[in-house]
Amino acid sequence: xxxxTNGLTTSGSKIxxxxxxxxxxxxxxxxxxxxxxxYWDNGSGTTSFALIDSLVTSYTIMGLTSGTTYKFKVRAxxxxxxxxxxxEKSIVPTNVPATMQAVTTALVASNxxxxxxxxxxxxxxxxxx
Numbered sequence: 001x002x003x004x005t006n007g008l009t010t011s012g013s014k015i016x017x018x019x020x021x022x023x024x025x026x027x028x029x030x031x032x033x034x035x036x037x038x039y040w041d042n043g044s045g046t047t048s049f050a051l052i053d054s055l056v057t058s059y060t061i062m063g064l065t066s067g068t069t070y071k072f073k074v075r076a077x078x079x080x081x082x083x084x085x086x087x088e089k090s091i092v093p094t095n096v097p098a099t100m101q102a103v104t105t106a107l108v109a110s111n112x113x114x115x116x117x118x119x120x121x122x123x124x125x126x127x128x129x
Contacts, residue, residue, distance in 0.1 A: 004038070004072040004089045013066065015093050018058035019074045019086070031078040039085070041071040047088060053077070064093045097121055 004019045017040075022033055035054050041047040043065065052059050064070065069092050073085045098119035106113045118126065 003087045004074050013064050013093065014060055014062045015064060015070065015091050016058060016060045017072050017089070017091070021057050022076050031080060033076045033078055035077045036074055037077060037082060038072065038074045040073075041088075043068045043070060047071045047073055066093055068092065097126055 004017045017038065019036065019038075021036075033055070036057065037053050038051045038059055039047050040049055040051055040061070042049055051061065061070070069090050071088045071090050073088045075085045076083045100119050101117050103114055103116045106115070116129075
């Protein structure tokens with residue numbers, strides 16, 4: 001089973017997780033897939049909470065905490081039961097930094113000093129201004 005991926009929509013409070021459907025007879029154990037089972041770690045440290053058991057290949061989780069690491073894994077089911085879980089995928093929902101306040105300037109000796117207050121980082125470290 002392929003490792004889940006981070007879908008197109010990730011923000012500070014939601015993540016869309018998607019995965020690749022199994023397509024070959026070998027991948028499916030000779031039987032059609034009847035559902036996918038997505039598990040996650042809700043920030044507690046244990047990936048043991050089932051989110052879905054259906055044929056969809058994506059799922060959106062809402063109400064998350066920005067900057068918290070969440071882990072996901074998925075497995076497929078056919079008429080014979082569940083296959084093994086994929087490798088875990090860690091995803092951290094973040095937002096872009098907040099709007100900057102106006103910068104201030106001061107003349108210090110013969111230099112101009114430019115200062116600002118760091119904005120909220122949106123759950124991820126600010127790496128440049």
